[in-house]
Amino acid sequence: MGLERPSPVVLFRPSMDPSRILLNDFPRQWQDTGGAVLDATRRVGESGWYILGREVAAFETALGISVNAPHVIGCASGLDAIEIGLRILGLRSGDRVLTTPLSAFATSLAIVRAGGVPVFVDVDEAGLVDLDKVEAACAADPSLRFFVPVHLYGHCLDLQRLQALRERFNLRIVEDGAQAIGARSRGLAMGSVGQVATTSFYPTKNLGALGDGGALWTTDSALDKHARSLRDYGQSTKYVHDQIGLNSRLDELHAAILRDAFLPKLAQWTARRVAIAGRYRNGIANRDVQVVPLPLGSESVWHLFPVMVPAAARDQFKAHLAAAGVASAVHYPLLISAQKALESLPCQTLGILARAEAFAEREVSLPIHPYLDDGEVERVIAAVNSWIP
Ligand SMILES: *Cc1c(COP(=O)(O)O)cnc(C)c1O
Secondary structure: OHHHOOOOOHHHOOOOOOOOEOOOOHHHHHHHHHHHHHHHHHHHHHHOOOEOOHHHHHHHHHHHHHHOOOEEEEEOOHHHHHHHHHHHOOOOOOOEEEEOOOOOHHHHHHHHHOOOEEEEOOEOOOOOEOHHHHHHHHHHOOOOOEEEOEOHHHOOOOHHHHHHHHHHHOOEEEEEOOOOOOOEEOOEEOOOOOOEEEEEOOOOOOOOOOOOOEEEEEOOHHHHHHHHHHHEOOEEEOOEEOOOOOEOOOEHHHHHHHHHHHHHHHHHHHHHHHHHHHHHHHHOOEOOEEEOOOOOOEEOOOOOEEEEOOHHHHHHHHHHHHHOOEOOEOOOOOOHHHOHHHOOOOOEEOOOOHHHHHHHHHEEEEOOOOOOOHHHHHHHHHHHHOOOO
């Protein structure tokens, strides 16, 4: 069994101390799902068909039912899904794209790779791009046509608001749902407002594979066709290349594992995350630790549980948690707009990024994953509440 082998990915190495509370508990996930993963693996191995076959098609259909979209296109990563999404919406080299500075770097990397120019707008008190500021930017400059909002932390941006912005300014929107599969905003599904929405199957995501993967979805069959061509070298038919595409295919193996072993668990996993978030929100009571508020109307899927502590005491807070056996992380310590990789590239910042900077300096993410048990949740709360800066 692969279980006994040490993982080569240091980030995911299980702790030697079983009482340590991890950010993601892959050993427990394997205990629960390993049998189904091995069955799916055997089926793909025996099929003799490993790239773009019936497993990918079946997973795309199943995911489409889950996210309520008629066209789902599997691809190699969440990064590629955003790039492909922007390209099928007609982004041309030099087009500006409104986005958030507080996200995984991949959000802006996808914009740059598609030829776009990231235009950073500050975030709101929940840490998601501030739609008031986006509205003001679009009103002031009607040449802004593209927008990549991020449903950060598993929260859903106000989708009624997003819809109104899309209509008023004729925006082309790629919703980055890498952290928010299954989230809703007042009943509307994440991904239902953008012409395109995307997600990631990076292992730590709410629906993670045992490797890299991603998907995009749309209601438009022409966009669907274009995306399928782009993910596969830009071919229209075999060996006929109409455009410069990518090698960005979801593997049959990952599709089979996702459909058989993980997607059927997603609803219960999400329910567990929501329950843990509820306990944290009720239980955390420390005047030096603020729970980050939710966007209005968000039915969150709690990819992360962010809190804010005083900037100067953040390292000390993380050390206090670590001493209590509680892992923590920061999302994200350096804004995308401040990354060296973008230094020599055209980028724009609208106004100041004061709130985003406060997140970069003060945010700490507490463990929230579906395999945390009630006792561990109470231990996290006790560790947070016993902290004195
Ligand atoms: C993880 C993530 C991505 C990138 O997904 P990959 O599959 O790692 O390429 C993009 N955006 C956000 C918000 C993410 O969290």
